[in-house]
Amino acid sequence: MYDSGKVILGVAVFLCLASFPAWYNVITSKADYRPDPVIVVSDNQCIESTQYMREYHMQLLKEWRDDAVRNGKTIYTASDNKTYEINLTGTCLKCHSNKTEFCDTCHDFSGVSPNCWDCHNIPKSGK
Amino acid sequence: MEIDRRKFLQITGLTFLALAAKPAFDLLPRPVAANASSASQAEAKRWAMAIDIEACKEGCTDCITACHRIHNVPDIGNRKEEIKWVWKDSFANSFPEQENRLVESTFQGRSVLLLCNHCDNPPCVRVCPTQATWKRDDGIVMMDYHRCIGCRYCMAACPYGSRSFNWKDPRPYINEVDDSYPTRTRGVVEKCDFCEERLARGDIPACVEACKYGALIFGEMKPEMEVYKVISSNFTLRRKAELGTQPQIYYIL
Amino acid sequence: MIEYIFKGGKRYWLTIGALALLLMAGAVAYLMQWNTGLAITGMSRDVSWGLYIANFTFFVGVAASAVMLVLPYYLHNEKAFRKIIILGEFLAVAACMVAVTFVLVDLGQPARVFNMFLYPTPNSILFWDMVVLSVYLLLNIIIGWVTLDAENKGVTPPGWTKPLIIISIPWAISIHTVTAFIYGGLAARPFWLTALLAPRFLASAFASGPALLILLALVMRRWGGFDTGEESLDKVAKIVTYGMITTLFFLLLEVFTIFYSQEPEAMKHFTYLLFGLDGYYGLVPWMWLSIILMCVSIVALLNSRWRRNPAVLSAVCIAVLISIWIDKGLGLIIPGFIPSQSGYIFEYVPTFPEIMIVVGVWSLGGLVLALLYKVVLGVRKS
Numbered sequence: 001m002y003d004s005g006k007v008i009l010g011v012a013v014f015l016c017l018a019s020f021p022a023w024y025n026v027i028t029s030k031a032d033y034r035p036d037p038v039i040v041v042s043d044n045q046c047i048e049s050t051q052y053m054r055e056y057h058m059q060l061l062k063e064w065r066d067d068a069v070r071n072g073k074t075i076y077t078a079s080d081n082k083t084y085e086i087n088l089t090g091t092c093l094k095c096h097s098n099k100t101e102f103c104d105t106c107h108d109f110s111g112v113s114p115n116c117w118d119c120h121n122i123p124k125s126g127k
Numbered sequence: 128m129e130i131d132r133r134k135f136l137q138i139t140g141l142t143f144l145a146l147a148a149k150p151a152f153d154l155l156p157r158p159v160a161a162n163a164s165s166a167s168q169a170e171a172k173r174w175a176m177a178i179d180i181e182a183c184k185e186g187c188t189d190c191i192t193a194c195h196r197i198h199n200v201p202d203i204g205n206r207k208e209e210i211k212w213v214w215k216d217s218f219a220n221s222f223p224e225q226e227n228r229l230v231e232s233t234f235q236g237r238s239v240l241l242l243c244n245h246c247d248n249p250p251c252v253r254v255c256p257t258q259a260t261w262k263r264d265d266g267i268v269m270m271d272y273h274r275c276i277g278c279r280y281c282m283a284a285c286p287y288g289s290r291s292f293n294w295k296d297p298r299p300y301i302n303e304v305d306d307s308y309p310t311r312t313r314g315v316v317e318k319c320d321f322c323e324e325r326l327a328r329g330d331i332p333a334c335v336e337a338c339k340y341g342a343l344i345f346g347e348m349k350p351e352m353e354v355y356k357v358i359s360s361n362f363t364l365r366r367k368a369e370l371g372t373q374p375q376i377y378y379i380l
Numbered sequence: 381m382i383e384y385i386f387k388g389g390k391r392y393w394l395t396i397g398a399l400a401l402l403l404m405a406g407a408v409a410y411l412m413q414w415n416t417g418l419a420i421t422g423m424s425r426d427v428s429w430g431l432y433i434a435n436f437t438f439f440v441g442v443a444a445s446a447v448m449l450v451l452p453y454y455l456h457n458e459k460a461f462r463k464i465i466i467l468g469e470f471l472a473v474a475a476c477m478v479a480v481t482f483v484l485v486d487l488g489q490p491a492r493v494f495n496m497f498l499y500p501t502p503n504s505i506l507f508w509d510m511v512v513l514s515v516y517l518l519l520n521i522i523i524g525w526v527t528l529d530a531e532n533k534g535v536t537p538p539g540w541t542k543p544l545i546i547i548s549i550p551w552a553i554s555i556h557t558v559t560a561f562i563y564g565g566l567a568a569r570p571f572w573l574t575a576l577l578a579p580r581f582l583a584s585a586f587a588s589g590p591a592l593l594i595l596l597a598l599v600m601r602r603w604g605g606f607d608t609g610e611e612s613l614d615k616v617a618k619i620v621t622y623g624m625i626t627t628l629f630f631l632l633l634e635v636f637t638i639f640y641s642q643e644p645e646a647m648k649h650f651t652y653l654l655f656g657l658d659g660y661y662g663l664v665p666w667m668w669l670s671i672i673l674m675c676v677s678i679v680a681l682l683n684s685r686w687r688r689n690p691a692v693l694s695a696v697c698i699a700v701l702i703s704i705w706i707d708k709g710l711g712l713i714i715p716g717f718i719p720s721q722s723g724y725i726f727e728y729v730p731t732f733p734e735i736m737i738v739v740g741v742w743s744l745g746g747l748v749l750a751l752l753y754k755v756v757l758g759v760r761k762s
Contacts, residue, residue, distance in 0.1 A: 069271050072263065074327050089306060118312035119272060121304055206726060207424040220722040223645070241722075250568060256504040257495040276495050277418075277488020280506050282428040286568035288721035292428060292488065294419035313417035314488025370567045 035109040038101035046095070047078045061088070061116075088120045097123050172265040173348040174321055175375040176335070177357045178240050180218070182342035185238065191215070193337035194319070199310045201300035210291040212319040213242040213334055222364060222378075234380075240343070242334075243268060243289040243319040244366060244374030251281035251290065260316075266375060267321045277314040286367045287374075290318045348375075381525075381532050384758025385751045391603060392754060399747045406740010409733040410485060418488055421734040426726040427717040429486070431738055434709035436482035438588065439475045439745070440559045441581060441708060443516065445589020446472035447552035448619050454545050460615050463760075464608035467600070468593055469524035470752040472552075475589070476517040478745035483510075485737055505561045512555045519548045524752070532759045556581045563716065571649035571716040574637075580630045581708065587623030588704035590616045591697040596753070598694050604757050614688060620700060621681040627707070628674045652725070653715040660718075662727040667711050673703035 025031035046053050048060070067073035068086045076084045085091050096102045099122050107114065194200070194213050201210055218225075221239040245268050252262050259275040262268050282290045296313045304310060308324070311317050322332035330336070335343040346354040363377040388396075413420050423430040449468040452458035461468075484490055501507050523544055530537040560578035567573060594616055600606045638650045651657050656664045677699045686692045719725050730738075 065273055069269070069273065070261075072327070089309070115312070119309040121306045121309065123306050206426075208419055209425050216722050220724075223723055250566065254504050254506065254566070256501050256506040256510070257492075257499050258501050259495070274492070274495055274499065275489065276492045278483075278486070278506060279428045279488070280504070280562070282425075283563075283716070284566050284568055286721060288426075291425055293417070294423070295417040312489075313419075316488075372567075 033109075035105045037103075037105040038098060039096070040098055040102075047076065047082070047084050047091075058114075061092075064088070088116065089123060093120075093123055173375070174245065174266050174326070174345070175348045175354055175358070175377065176321075176332075177344040177354050177361075177363070177377045177379055179342045179344070179357075179379045180234065180237060180239055181379075182340045183238075183240055183338075184340050184342070185236075187340070188215070189337045189339060190240065190334035190343065193333045194322075196303075197305055197308060197333050199297075199301050199304055199308055200317075201297035201310075202302065203297075203300050208294040210293065210297065210317065212291075212317070213240060215239065216241055221366060224367065224369065225364070239378065240334075241287070241289070241366075242376065243321075244287055244372065244376045245321060247373030247375060248371060250284040250286065250370075250372060254280045254284040256280065263323075267323050267326075268318075269320055269323065270315075270317060272309075272311055272315045272317065275315040277316065279316060281316055286370050286372060290316050292316050381529055381755055381759065384755045387758070388754060392750075395750055396747065399743045399750060402743035403740050403747060406737050406743060409736035409740060412733050413485070413737065414490075418486075420731060422728050422730045424726055424728065426720040426724060427714060427728040429713050429717070430728055431710070431730045431734055432482045432486040434713045435738055435741070436479050436486070437559060437581070437712060438705050438709045439479040439482065440513070440556055441585030441704070442589040442592055443472045443475035443479060443513075443520075444552045444556040444582070444585045445593070446520065447549055448586050448590055449593075449616070450545060450552070451549050452615075455549070458615070460609060460611040462612075464593070464597060464612045464616070466524060466528055466756055467597060467608065467753065469520050469527075470756065471589070471593055471596065471749065472520040473517060473524060473752065474745045474749040476513060476520065476555075477748055478741055480510075480513055480517070481741045481744060482738075485741060505558060505565055509555075509558045509562060512551065512558050516548070516551050516555050519544055519551060523548060528756065528759055532762070553582065556585055563712075568721065569716045570643070570646035572712075573646070574634065576630055576634060580627070580634075583623055583626035583630055584704045584708050585623075587620050587627055587700055588708070590619045590623065591700040591704075594620070595694055595697045595701075596749075598690055600753065600757070604753070606757055606760055610688070613693070614684075617681060617687050617693060620697070621678065621687075624674060624678050624681065624700060624703075627704070628671075628678065631671075631674075631707070648719055649715045652718050653711060657719065658725055660725045660727055662718075662729070663711060663714055666706050670703045670706035670711060673699045674707070677703065 048056075053060075064076065064086045067076070074086050076086050078084065093099070099117070191211075191213050195202075195211075198212060200212055203209055215238040218234040218237050218239055221241060245266055247262075247266065249260075249262055249268050251260050252268060255261070256278060257274050257276055259271045260268060260281055261271075277292070279292055282292060293311050293313045293315055298304070298310055301310060322330070322334075325332060331345055332343075335345045344354045344357055346352040348355055350356075357379060358377045361379045363379050365374045365377055368374060421430060421432075446468040449461050449465045453461040453465050484493060487493060496507060496510055523541055526541050527537045557578045560581040563569065563572035564574060564577035594613055597608045597613060597616075601608070635650065635654075638646050648657060652660065653663050653667050677696045680686050680692060680696045680699075686696075714728050718727065
């Protein structure tokens with residue numbers, strides 16, 4: 001290999017720079033930060049378990065979206081056989097009406113910007 | 128080195144082939160999906176609307192106001208980017224093929240209520256490249272605003288000008304947003320959906336409910352339904368019926 | 381082979397720099413469109429397609445026209461095209477990319493473009509157009525690059541390119557036919573509802589594409605020191621001649637059918653295009669310019685002495701390009717929407733940002749073309 005010294009040095013520098021966020025977080029212990037979404041619920045129980053909602057709410061919402069818009073299904077039967085109306089604003093945001101303290105906390109942390117709210121309204125009670 | 132490049136091309140080609148094959152697999156019927164749709168088809172419905180041109184009061188816009196309010200249809204304020212679900216136009220513009228002095232004199236100066244015709248053979252559905260618009264089993268031509276890519280092919284294909292495009296963010300142009308119904312985002316096409324959200328709750332469309340003169344008759348196309356009776360017992364026109372779109376809005380003369 | 385694009389004279393870098401600047405200007409305009417929406421264009425509820433789709437149609441034609449070199453060379457062993465054929469194939473690559481980019485910039489939700497492949501819809505012509513254009517682009521990249529690579533190494537191209545080349549011939553016809561079907565399959569638009577649309581598209585493509593190729597070959601000869609040979613240019617010019625004659629003939633066929641039959645709906649659109657309607661004349665000067673240029677270029681091209689004069693030939697080729705760009709661009713798209721479904725006339729005028737985006741997409745094509753042609757020059761010189 002030509003210029004093996006330079007190549008190896010270059011690769012090493014690149015790896016250091018590329019892994020910068022990882023070791024910077026470890027050193028400064030910034031990685032320990034956990035977002036803490038505030039839940040103000042009138043009902044104590046979400047439609048599924050907290051753990052499930054945390055991990056799969058996006059898949060669930062996509063399912064709801066297709067069911068409501070495309071499959072003409074308006075009722076969701078949860079795993080405990082309770083039924084809920086499939087409606088983002090009317091069902092989800094009724095409890096989670098505090099978008100900034102609830103949704104945005106984690107979304108901002110993980111750097112995602114779902115475009116749900118381009119169309120779906122946040123109830124006027126809380127913004 | 129040279130062989131690497133060739134290999135690269137081969138791999139690239141195979142990758143594209145695989146990408147192209149995936150949708151083909153998706154098209155294969157899946158047993159689960161097939162069962163689900165046949166179950167909902169068990170009770171085949173067909174919604175339709177009759178509009179009594181003479182009963183429709185000149186100058187009244189109650190139905191338009193009601194529809195646009197509950198569906199958060201923006202009032203853009205210029206013709207270029209106008210968005211409308213229902214609107215009124217002159218008889219001559221609505222039925223250009225009826226160039227007949229007699230009919231024109233009878234309906235001279237009358238305006239006609241126009242909306243999506245919810246065609247049985249909708250050209251907009253035929254051309255949509257993403258199935259963002261499709262015809263439901265009950266005949267409603269639906270829009271999925273989540274899927275629309277904004278190519279506006281449906282606007283070119285619709286013979287009735289029933290489709291509006293969001294040239295910009297519509298929210299600043301909505302007087303008062305009704306929380307219970309979503310707005311649209313810029314870059315998608317929108318239109319009347321026969322108030323499918325109200326039908327799901329057992330209500331009639333907002334325009335029909337708002338009409339004080341009984342000019343709008345809505346219901347299933349079944350012999351015992353009023354809409355069926357008025358259509359079969361009166362002379363009706365359908366807009367550009369000669370195009371074979373089978374519009375399901377019937378105008379009673 | 382790719383290394384040739386990094387070694388060039390002052391003129392080469394100036395060209396690249398100028399194209400890159402224009403591309404950036406277009407990108408800035410596109411950023412505006414991305415942030416605000418398509419409201420920054422002149423398109424409207426009534427005229428819902430404009431300059432972007434017009435250019436898309438035109439460049440699909442330019443891309444398809446490569447077949448007019450490939451077919452005589454590979455099927456009829458037309459030796460005169462030996463040196464120019466690679467220019468045609470790479471022009472097809474650039475034109476194809478430009479065409480696809482014009483569709484992308486026309487989308488209201490460009491981030492969702494992959495929905496076309498996630499939810500493939502065989503009943504939509506637009507879906508098929510994307511399929512045939514993507515495959516055609518790949519075909520030309522592979523064929524052009526592999527044959528040039530073989531030439532670079534002084535070997536014969538690998539055998540597997542032969543079937544690809546044969547496939548690319550009907551495929552070129554298909555891209556423009558499918559593009560014509562986008563418009564020609566709409567009962568709602570009497571202006572486009574004609575089986576003659578695909579033949580019209582192909583005829584005008586066989587004029588505009590080769591005309592652009594002649595211009596590029598002349599530029600390469602004048603400033604690139606690469607001569608494709610006098611005979612090849614004359615043969616391509618003859619293709620342009622008959623492409624133009626057929627284009628004009630087909631246009632006259634449409635005009636006869638529409639105006640003699642007096643079918644009111646279709647006639648309104650043609651009246652607006654050719655003579656103006658209800659006091660609106662937006663497209664009339666453009667369309668007549670196109671028709672006059674058609675006639676003038678046909679006369680000039682039929683005269684073999686003029687056709688063989690590089691100065692006259694390049695002027696004629698520019699005339700052909702302008703004429704077809706109008707005829708198959710704005711003159712094809714806009715009258716389809718005017719008057720509207722309800723008989724209204726809402727004229728279309730492109731806005732400045734819209735034009736800048738168009739210029740940006742053109743420069744993207746120019747840039748791709750300049751780099752590819754630089755490789756050709758490098759290979760031929762070494």
